[in-house]
Amino acid sequence: MELRIENLSKTYPNGVQALKDVTLTIPTGMFGLLGANGAGKSTLMRTIATLQEPDSGSIHLGDLDVLTEKDAVRRQLGYLPQEFGLYPKVPAYDLLDHFAVLKGVTNKGERKDLVESLLQQTNLWNARTKHLGGYSGGMKQRFGIAVALIGDPQLIIVDEPTAGLDPAERVRFLNLLSELGEGAVVILSTHIVEDVAELCSRMAIIESGEILLETEPLEAIRQLEGTIWKRIIEKDELETYQAEHSVISSRLLVGRVVIHVHSEAPPKGFEPVQPDLEDVYFCTRERLFEEPPARVVAASEEPSMLGRRG
């Protein structure tokens, strides 16, 4: 089972082009979709989740045409929207049971087992009789994932689940996500690089509706090895450095600025750093990766071609 997205484009009535000719193939396992806010992640996620119509292009889940065979897709779908509300005055148990019914779990005994098991494994068991209105953001997300997991979905879409969670909540939630089965296509969209780094075996970077990079995180990091350098500079020097080097990121450190630059050769005064996924991300955003080879298949032994832009 794999998800094939081909030439997907979407322009909103206000003229914003949310997706530009997106083509992706997503195998089973955890797939990270990394991008800034407004990059088109949610549009892509909703389109895959049968909730939005592209202007052109196609999406297939195995043999299913996602755009026309919506009902069949929904039977295999677990979807956690970016932002969602829940009936505030209903206990978690009741609502989860209700969702289980709506997911076709009609057998009462089975449903009971499933709901209890889900509540336990998402660690909501102790709060199961509490009204959802009193749930914290993380509890709500865990409840959402419990809903998404009902019925052993083959396609799980988790849209920006960690946005707005405090660090502890985020850790809890990522731990939970890491437990998702390997047999399903799991797409996690996020703007937080660590989410992908910690969880995903494959990823894509999206920016302004375009897929800039599709790769394996570890492979991408490996390819950047020896090309990322850092230096601590004064704030007012930043402009100069940006003019002279391809600065991919800059961050404040106790009143000074740490910059990372991308360079095949060691620039003067910089020290090498072990690249991480964040560097991959910033390099990609700065278009420092060449067009990635289309559809790098998971099994492919070919290294991705990383290089400097002209």
Next chain:
Amino acid sequence: MFLAVAAYELKYRLTRISTHVYALIFFALAFLLGLSAAGGFDAVSVASNALANSPFNIAGLVSQLGLFAVIVTASFMGHALVKDFENKMHPLLFTTPLSKGAYLGGRFVGALLANLYVLLAMVPGLMRAFASPTVDETVIGPFSAMAYVQPFLTFVIPNLLITGAVFFALAATTRSMLPNYVGGVLLLMGWLIAGVLAGDTERLELAALIDPFGLFAFTLLTRYWTPVEQNTLLVPFEGVLLTNRLIWLVVGAVVLAIAVRRFAFSQDVAKRRRRQLEADVAAPDVARRVIDRLALPTVAQRFDLKAQIGQMLSLAWREALAIVRNVYFYVLILAALGFLAIAVSLGDSLFGTPTLPVTAQVVTLVSGSFTLFILIIIVFYAGELVWRERDLKSNLLYDALPVPTWLPFTAKLLAMWGVIAVLLAAMTVSGIVYQLAQGFTDIELGLYVREFFGIQFIDFALLAVLAMFIHVLVNHKYVGHFVVIVYLIGTPLLFAWLGMENNLLDYGSDAGTPYSDMNHYGPFFGPFVWFKLYWAAFAVMLAAASNLLWSRGQESGVSQRLRLASLRLSRPVLLQITLALVAVLMLGGFIFYNTGVLNEMRSSEELRTMQADYERQYKPYETLPQPRITAVDVQVDLYPEDQDARFRGTCTLLNTTASSIPAIHLNLDADLTLNELAFSDAASPSLVDSTLGYRIYELATPLAPGDSTELTFDLEIETVGFQNSGAETRVVENGTFVNSGVLPSIGYQPGAEISDATERRKAGLEPRPRIASIDDTLAVRNTYISNDADFIRFAATVSTTPDQIALAPGYLQREWTEDGRRHFRYEMDVPILNFYSFLSARYAVERDVWEGPSGPVSLEIYYHPAHEYNVERMMDAMKASLTYFSRAFSPYQYRQLRILEFPNYASFAQSFPNTVPFSESIGFIADIGSNDIDYPFYVTAHEVAHQWFAHQIIGGNVQGATVLSETLSQYGALMVMKERYGAEQMQRFLGYELDQYLLGRTIEREKEVPLYLDEGAGYIHYNKGSLSMYALQDLVGEESVNAAIASLIDQHAFAGPPYPTSRDLIAELRAVTPDSLQYLIGDLFERITLYENRAVEARAEELSWNTTRVTIDLELLKLQADSTGAEREAPMNDWLDVAVYGTRDGGEEEILVIEKRQLEAGAQTVELVVEGTPTRAGVDPLFLFVDRNKGDNTVAVTEE
């Protein structure tokens, strides 16, 4: 800062399309209402004497339309604050230097101005309407800017401030929109309760104060305005209107002040924060679990129909719970119950007298109180249900679930239906509780079930489908609400404006479902079922369309929604729509076959066209000499179960004219089936107009003067199929009441002409007087009820089913059973008017005998067996009336008098010779307490009086004709009541008569005439007649007035033509009136006289122990009005009562002294010496004379 916030809010509103949509809707509503008022729609008839653009009318239109502004105000005021909380903007705002006052004040003012902009759209709407080319120019007066400005200052802006303050306060306090809707309902409650109170004249003042919108204060100030006053006066901003505005503005200000005080720039309303904390504490830490794999039990997922039904029920249950768990749902129900409690405490009454809580009445009462709230619940929750997931932002979660798209809409609809059913059950319980609380145990549970679940549930369920469909289609919550409300209010108006009456075009409608205790749903049941099946099929199509258009996912563009809809248009859906469409077409066809083919569907306009045609074609025959009916013998076969009746018989026609008659002109109701029509002499038809029902038979030998011929007829009322609106209610399963109108009449019938002046003009007919002049010597040769007969011989055989009793005027000669049917032969042994009726029902009979001076008279009341409550009262009233009238006027001419109950398809009683059909709705179920006006007694006395005043003397068919029958019958009834109940109850009764008279003259469509020239207006011959005759007998003396009437009867009884006129009555009255009171006859009968009498101050001065001199300052004024209502002061030296009320020995307040004084107009002082403690004093305290302001006739006495 404040200005900036206000300007920002205003700008925000003005950049929203919805604001302009609202403005456009108000423009359109004002335009349409204005057009309607100005006669711009052919189907709507306007009175020719009232200007559509008078300040009065504009104030009425603007203030009533302003009521709907509540919806907009709730939305604008609520959103002015709530949008910050919904969008979580408030933390940003609250941390700026913005002050609370500037924030709240600015938002309030900005929203208010935007709202005002929306409402101002009414002004161009009205102005445009009045300038339309289609309007009736005669009802457009000169333009007056004040006419538009003033209602805004008096109603629109104060109401905006009041309602705006309440809504704004609710939004500030709760930070959510929902309470605003409920607040709106509660404000409407004030208006509704005022409406119930206003139903009783005695409580109008209170109503005017508690209506937050000031509409009833407006009503109270202007209710007695005649057309002239309506056309010329500005609505005065004074008195109760001013008080009302001040009270409510203060209420608004206080509510707002409290809310502003309590409002804080805080993140959350305190309560919520606490709950969140508790839950956080409960959240366990799971950071340590890292590597476990999720292990979930495998479950089977089913997606078959059975599973889907289970899912639908689960969803429906959750939706229903969400509705009923909401506190506001209970607020609405409590509001409905509160309203019901008020409604029952005031009761459904006539003359302030309530009816017994029989189930049919309670059902009406309960649904009357609840209907509006159920409508609100449907309108409101239709939007809530459709939008619930999106409002909660859980829509994406739900939309991605593996359920078919038809499921959510269907489940939500089911939930709505369930809630409606619960409400109807609550209504049933409330009704029964009320009955039991009244100690009434005759509870018909079946009727509750049939009315609430058989009829109302279906109507509400259909409406729910439409409302939800509209919300799905519109896909904008507030616009959706507005569209639904505009639909509910606008459709009836639209149908009226366009003159559309076809129920096949009016969603959810039917032919009516009146319920009668006697006949149950009778002929209305069948059509109801067919119409509702038709609409149910239509609703299935709406539901299918809703499913196709259901918003699932993120797309809201029209093209995307259509694309999704076409994707969803699967084979089963197509099949469903096709089947529903086929059902709609087949049922519609079947209904139309019944309503349009088997029966003729004629709009009011078509009927008027026929009337006009009749007049144009046959008016020339009006003056042709025609024979008169002198005898009727008819066999009437009633088939109640088939609703058929056959009339066979003969009329004897006598040529009473001086010339021979070559041809006889006949009218026959075109809807009757004619089997035979023949003359004993050779005759052949030369004209048969079966559409208008006019026929001319040429006689082989002309009928010579003094000769007679016999007309033999055989015709049938055949009920086939059913009608679009209404049903055959003359011949029914139980309670047939059909009168002589179905039998042929002779000669042209002017009664069939269009009488309304405006309608005549529209139809292109010449103006005509409503009735012939009192000086018309030709017209006076006919009675006012028949122009083809004088007093006739009458006999009838009536047959019916074996379990019913059939009746007709006359004495029962024989009763027998033949062919399994019961036959009754009635014959009258003295001549009667050509005015008779036939009745049949399953009756219980109460019999008694009145021993009259000329022998015993048998009294019988034929009543529905469950309606025995007031039979004794009626019997008593018959006896008392017969005793009084035969003593005061003349002997009773029959040996028998019968009252016959008939179903409430009409609510009157009518006097036929020795026979009084009496509707079940006016007295049989009255609940008369010791202080109530005994109206069954009154109605009975009035009808018995008609045995004299109509059946002994009857007026010629000229102005004032009804004075001799109706006014004198009112007088007779008043005297019997006075004898039985004393003057005090008379005073209350006359209070109602005065109110009805003063109200009647405000809606006079042509011109008010003095009593003696009455042209058939109820407010004159009944209400003013009562007042005038009562005042006359009070001053001239009852004996003298009776003697005058006795003399009139003596001269004119059973005689004619020519028939007497009101001039004959006046002559008799003048003869018994002393010279000093002759002016009274002129004032009461010959002129329109009003007084404005006022007691200014009353002072008491103790003369000795228990003796006090009371000095009363009076302001007296007598006015005389011309026919348009223009009033002029009249000279006055009139006899009026002056009186002092007080207590003696600490007892209840009573009249200490009442004296007649001859008083002139103007300020003056009178003195009275009384024994006891004076409390109030004044002039005309019993309201003998017409006075628009009764409240100031007496004034509290002050100690000197």
